[in-house]
Amino acid sequence: MKPPPFTYCDPESVDEAVGLKSEYGADSLVLAGGQSLLPLLNMRLVRPEALIDINKIGDLQKIEGRSDILEVGAGVRQYELEDHALVGELVPLLPEAAGYIGHIETRHRGTVCGSLAHADPAAELPCTAVTLDATVVARSPSGTRTIEAQHFFQGRMATALEPEEVLVAVRYPVTPQAAGHGFVEVARRVGDLALAGAAAVVNLDENGHFTSVSVGVSGISDTPVRARAVENALIGEAPTEENITRAADEIVPSVTAGDDIHATRAYRRHLATVVVRRAITAAVASAHERSDGK
Amino acid sequence: MTTSTAAKYGTARRAVTVRVNGRHVTREVSTRTTLADFLRDELDLVSVHVGCEHGECGCCTVLFDGLSVRSCLMLAVQADGHAVETVESLSANPAELHPIQEAFAEEQGLQCGFCTPAMLLRTKEIIDAGREMTDAEVRHEISGILCRCTGYQNIVNAVQSAGAKLRGPTAGGRD
Numbered sequence: 001m002k003p004p005p006f007t008y009c010d011p012e013s014v015d016e017a018v019g020l021k022s023e024y025g026a027d028s029l030v031l032a033g034g035q036s037l038l039p040l041l042n043m044r045l046v047r048p049e050a051l052i053d054i055n056k057i058g059d060l061q062k063i064e065g066r067s068d069i070l071e072v073g074a075g076v077r078q079y080e081l082e083d084h085a086l087v088g089e090l091v092p093l094l095p096e097a098a099g100y101i102g103h104i105e106t107r108h109r110g111t112v113c114g115s116l117a118h119a120d121p122a123a124e125l126p127c128t129a130v131t132l133d134a135t136v137v138a139r140s141p142s143g144t145r146t147i148e149a150q151h152f153f154q155g156r157m158a159t160a161l162e163p164e165e166v167l168v169a170v171r172y173p174v175t176p177q178a179a180g181h182g183f184v185e186v187a188r189r190v191g192d193l194a195l196a197g198a199a200a201v202v203n204l205d206e207n208g209h210f211t212s213v214s215v216g217v218s219g220i221s222d223t224p225v226r227a228r229a230v231e232n233a234l235i236g237e238a239p240t241e242e243n244i245t246r247a248a249d250e251i252v253p254s255v256t257a258g259d260d261i262h263a264t265r266a267y268r269r270h271l272a273t274v275v276v277r278r279a280i281t282a283a284v285a286s287a288h289e290r291s292d293g294k
Numbered sequence: 295m296t297t298s299t300a301a302k303y304g305t306a307r308r309a310v311t312v313r314v315n316g317r318h319v320t321r322e323v324s325t326r327t328t329l330a331d332f333l334r335d336e337l338d339l340v341s342v343h344v345g346c347e348h349g350e351c352g353c354c355t356v357l358f359d360g361l362s363v364r365s366c367l368m369l370a371v372q373a374d375g376h377a378v379e380t381v382e383s384l385s386a387n388p389a390e391l392h393p394i395q396e397a398f399a400e401e402q403g404l405q406c407g408f409c410t411p412a413m414l415l416r417t418k419e420i421i422d423a424g425r426e427m428t429d430a431e432v433r434h435e436i437s438g439i440l441c442r443c444t445g446y447q448n449i450v451n452a453v454q455s456a457g458a459k460l461r462g463p464t465a466g467g468r469d
Contacts, residue, residue, distance in 0.1 A: 001347065007295065008325035008371060009303040023296060038367040039348035042328070050295075050303075055372060079361075103438025105352060105416075108361040109368065190437040 003041035007050040014139060014168060017054055022141045022164035024050040030166055031055070032074060035102065035110035036118045052166075060168060065090050070172045071137075074113040078125075079104065081112060090174045092286075093132060093181040093199055097124045100183065103191045116152070117167045119159045122193040122219040124185070126153055130224045131199040131216030134172045138165040146171070153223035179203045180287025184278040185218075186271050188262075194219045195263050196271040198227075198279035202239075204287050210234045215280065220255040220272050227251050230276055239284040248277040310374040314339070315383040323370045330354040332370035333380060341381045341411040345440075352439035355412035356380050362419050362438075381411035384418065394418055394456040403452030405443030412439045417453050421460050429454065 011017040021028060027049035031037055040046045054060055060075035063084055070090045072081075081087050081098035088095050101107055101115070101124050115125040116136060128134075129149035136147045138161055145165075152160050161167060175181065185197035197218040203211045213234045215227040233247035255269045263271070295304065311320040314337060321336045328347075333339040333356065345351035347366045354365040357379040365378075384392035391399065394417050404410045413436060420427070420435050427435065432453045433446060441449060 002328070002331070003326040003369075005306065005326055007299075007303055008308075008369070009299070010371070020299065023299060034367055034369075035349060035364075038328070038369075041326075042347045042366065053369075053372065103352070104435070105355055105362045105364050105438045106349060106367070108358075109363045190434060 001042055001044055003038070004044055004047045006041075006048050008053065009050055010053040010056050012056045012058075014057055014059055014166070017052055017057060018139050018141060018164075018166050020050065020052050021166045024048075024052070026163035028052055028163075030117070032114035032117075033077060033106075033110035034114075035106045036114070036120070054166070063087060065174075068174050070094075070174060071169050072112050072172070073169050074111060074167055076112050078102075078107040078110045078112055078115065082107070091132065091172045092175060093128055093183060093201060094172070096181060097128045097183045097199060100124050100185050100194075100197070106191075113167050113170055116149075116170060117159060117161065119153050119155075119157050119223070120193065121153075121156055121221060121223050122195075122197070123224075124183075124194075124197065124199075124218065127197060127216045127218035127224040128183070128199050129153075129170065129172075129216075130226045131201060131214050132172050132175070133214070134170050136160075136167060137169040137171060138162075139168045140165045144168075150226060156222045175201060176203060178287065178290055179212075180283040180285065180290060182279040182282025182284075182286060184275045184282060186275060196220055196268055196275050198272075198275035200276075200279035200283040202280065202283040202287055204239065204284070204291070207238075209236055209238050211236075213280070215251075215276060217251060217254065217272055217276060220251075220257050220268055222256070225251075225254045227254065227276060229253070230280075234280070239280075241281075244277055244280050244284075245273075248273045248280065251276045308371055308374075310371055312370075312373045312375075313377040315379055325369065325371050327370045328366050329356070329358075329368040329370050329373050329378070330365035332373070333365060333378070336370075339380045339382060343408050343411060345408065350440070351409075353409050353412050355415055355439060357383075357415055357419065362416050379415070381414050384414060393459040394421070394452075397456035397459060398449075398452040401448050401452035401455050403444065403449045409439050409441045413441070413449055417456055420453060421457050426457065426461070427454075 029048040031053040060073040062073045064071045065086045134149045185194040201214045213231040217225045229250035237243045251272045333342045343353040345353040356365045
């Protein structure tokens with residue numbers, strides 16, 4: 001099908017975009033990469049009165065690294081995460097996860113922040129955002145506010161954004177140099193949304209024991225899930241196969257997705273433990289590589 | 295809609311100027327026309343095959359400012375001031391095939407042909423990136439375009455053969 005009629009707005013500044021968003025409120029949608037929004041429009045699952053295209057706003061197209069923060073503007077496309085030197089250096093989980101998003105043709109167009117705003121619980125970037133304790137930056141006529149990823153995702157394709165707000169950037173804390181990371185997904189075909197996926201970032205002390213563990217899981221609930229019970233089970237422990245496997249089982253109670261055409265809940269419970277175990281194991285290997293490389 | 299918004303954005307049609315296959319074209323389009331429909335219906339570039347209209351099949355792939363994109367997931371107005379290449383850009387003269395097209399013909403890298411324009415453009419992008427790939431890597435790189443006929447094997451062969459033609463006879467990279 002074809003998109004329904006809408007008023008097409010293509011502002012050239014953030015201020016103008018925010019003005020339009022506040023004018024139209026819930027009757028408007030922001031168009032960034034459009035790789036989820038255009039399908040919704042073509043299938044007429046959404047019928048916004050106004051479409052606010054932010055692609056002409058140069059200020060949103062920046063990737064900026066500060067001492068402790070990597071900021072990615074709302075115009076930055078997903079493929080840019082894959083081979084951007086600064087991203088790989090400051091938050092190496094991002095390029096790793098980005099390669100799993102859709103296909104290269106959609107990553108050429110789809111944006112990082114657009115994926116967060118779309119908030120598909122099976123998607124890669126929302127999962128990495130909760131894993132990395134990212135912060136979403138939203139602008140409205142009354143100013144700028146920041147929202148922790150944990151609180152940003154409120155349900156299946158539902159976020160904490162207010163109707164008059166525009167998501168303008170996401171901020172990732174810089175990952176410590178010695179930390180290891182891992183990203184794992186199980187999907188039927190390359191590019192499909194994951195049946196379940198997991199991201200992990202770990203730090204090990206001089207004895208090789210976990211000092212910090214951060215694990216996010218996609219595809220198992222209405223939002224990406226931060227696996228606190230898994231993390232807590234590993235702090236202070238040695239990264240043995242047995243310890244990791246036992247800790248990974250702690251994810252099971254967080255699997256709330258019911259049976260659907262893609263998988264049963266029982267299968268997703270099994271998959272969740274598998275992807276968590278694999279992601280942590282990969283993160284440990286990556287931490288070892290980093291300490292060996294010093 | 296406020297009066298100023300209506301004055302600036304109230305129009306349902308707009309003039310767009312796009313560099314298509316090296317030539318600038320200006321047309322007036324509805325703001326809700328997809329880039330795929332614009333290329334097909336306004337410019338008669340019917341090599342842009344519209345399969346699913348929601349980004350699953352990849353048959354409408356074009357190069358947008360040199361990067362492969364799904365043209366059903368963009369609006370024509372978004373192409374204003376940008377460059378688009380369709381498969382027609384590969385060879386100006388239909389009697390003279392581009393080496394990539396020759397390779398697809400020689401390797402029988404197509405059956406019904408519906409995905410072929412997209413596959414040819416993606417192949418160009420893969421080869422232009424310069425890196426030799428294993429068959430498995432090629433398979434991964436073309437995974438955004440669905441082919442329902444070939445089972446992909448001959449397409450992979452064609453991509454590798456085209457890469458060898460364009461990079462020179464010494465190029466390897468097979469599994």
